[in-house]
């Protein structure tokens with residue numbers, strides 16, 4: 405199938421995009437890399453009257469590190485994140501994750517912002533944003549507002565973004581001390597969406613865990629932070645994470661807390677089992 409007819413306008417500033425969103429309301433759709441939107445137009449799942457193309461908005465592109473804040477512009481592509489020296493140094497988790505997102509051609513066009521706004525529960529970036537406690541910077545008719553990642557991903561393909569707003573960037577605060585991470589996803593083939601995935605970021609002081617953020621994705625309608633795990637692991641020595649009793653306690657905690665949903669190919673029970681499998685692997689790897 406081909407998309408229904410639509411008007412198209414390429415904009416060159418955030419203000420221009422906001423003005424068009426205000427004029428056209430629900431009949432307008434922003435387009436970033438088009439890697440998710442174009443298939444949905446072709447399948448006629450979406451029928452906007454006008455597409456507002458963000459490719460010409462330079463202020464939405466690029467990665468900066470100022471003060472203690474790393475900022476990823478919404479129009480930064482997956483590939484640009486992969487090759488950024490700032491990201492490699494400050495947020496190496498993201499560098500490691502990129503090759504797991506789709507395939508090179510898609511990564512060259514798909515963007516950080518498009519992936520976060522789409523809110524696909526199987527996508528890697530929303531889970532990373534939550535694990536790294538990102539802040540989403542949003543522009544709207546009333547100016548700028550900031551929303552923590554934990555309050556941004558609301559439901560299946562639903563975020564806190566309003567129809568007259570656009571995501572302009574995500575910010576990550578770099579705190580002193582050592583940070584370690586882990587990422588693993590189980591998928592049928594490399595580049596496929598994950599059957600179940602786990603991403604985590606730990607803050608350490610003298611090898612003791614002072615903060616742990618384990619986020620599961622592709623298990624429910626949104627990525628889920630394992631809150632209970634934070635108290636289970638608090639003040640544990642990183643080297644002790646491979647202790648079998650601690651692993652068992654941690655697995656019990658996530659399996660009691662995380663309510664999994666089935667998808668087209670995998671049952672909720674299977675995903676519940678995989679929560680524990682991924683957690684055990686993560687804890688053993690982090691300990692070593």
Ligand SMILES: Cc1cc2nc3c(=O)[nH]c(=O)nc-3n(C[C@H](O)[C@H](O)[C@H](O)COP(=O)(O)OP(=O)(O)OC[C@H]3O[C@@H](n4cnc5c(N)ncnc54)[C@H](O)[C@@H]3O)c2cc1C
Pocket residue numbers: 433434435436437438439440441442443458478479504505506507510513514515516517518519521522526527528529565569570571572595596597598
């Ligand atoms: C075959 C295939 C495999 C894929 N596999 C994976 C995968 O394994 N993991 C994964 O995470 N993704 C995967 N993707 C999706 C890919 O990562 C997309 O790039 C991404 O989901 C959307 O980014 P985009 O820039 O292309 O957004 P678009 O498709 O242009 O837009 C997506 C949505 O976001 C909105 N939007 C975009 N930018 C903004 C903004 N700044 N402010 C407000 N709204 C905005 C659009 O209006 C639209 O509703 C796959 C895609 C394909 C086609």
